[in-house]
Amino acid sequence: MGKWLRRRDLSSQESNSNGIRRATVRHTTTVRSVAFSPDGKLLATGGGEGAINILDLVNRRPTAQLISPYNTVYDVEFSSRSETIVAATGEGMVCIFDIASGSRIDIPGHTQWVYDLALHEGRGVIANGGHDNAVRLRYLDGHDFCRPVLGHSESVISVAFRASGGHDNAVRLRYLDGHDFCRPVLGHSESVISVAFRQDGELLASASEDKTVRLWRVDSGSPVGPPLIGHTLGAFRQWPLVRVADS
Secondary structure: OOEEEOOHHHOEEEEOOOOOEEEEOOOOOOEEEEEEOOOOOEEEEEEOOOEEEEEEOOOOEEEEEEEOOOOOEEEEEEOOOOOEEEEEEOOOOEEEEEOOOOOEEEEOOOOOOEEEEEEEOOOOEEEEEEOOOOEEEEEOOOOEOOOOEOOOOOOEEEEOOOEEEEOOOOEEEEOOOOOEOOOOEOOOOOOEEEEEEOOOOOEEEEEEOOOOEEEEEOOOOOEOOOOEOOOOOOOOOOOOOOOOOOO
16 A cells, blocks of 8 residues: 655745745655646656655645655556546555655556556556567556567667657557557657657657657658758656547
8 A cells, every 4th residue: 555644844935035945845856757637636746756846836835745665756647537546656666655645556567667657547557668669558557458569679768659769760659559550750869768649649749868759640650751851968757737538
């Protein structure tokens, strides 16, 4: 079971030069992930110490901390009703926390770190990618939605439910059952570290350590225009703000 703490010492108020108070959340190591709740009232942050801190944006103060027994939290996501938080951890585990009670369900499967996850509310399914080169799709109760999705030859470090990007420089697009619906999408010369769908689900953006962002047609995997350039270092991840439709 998860450990649920309501800690007064998490709450810290800082004032800027205009006297405006700002709430701060303290992690002891690198902050790896942030996510807004769908209602915009909460902000969750995941850190390298295995903690998830929750900030109440209405009252501008940290309110609680969820502690997992695993190390680094690489990614966090809220459910659509802001009742649960799903976390990808550094020990091959996906954790589902009930925010009200603090109880935790652990979903094993990956043999090594889980880098990223995406939640499909309509089907109650989590997609997550890991260091073992696989994407796994599971129901929220932990049962498999389909077999492990293989195809990447190196770590999967970004998922957007029907797409994934990896250290093998490839983007893969698939049906909901895990089957690829086109060949691997190639074009980046270094790791693909973020993928995101456009709201209508017809266009996919991928960001890479090769300092470019590329756009792809989802129905064919073909590129749309030239690479978007401008970054002087790797185009590091921006967590997707939209969820892909059921199509």
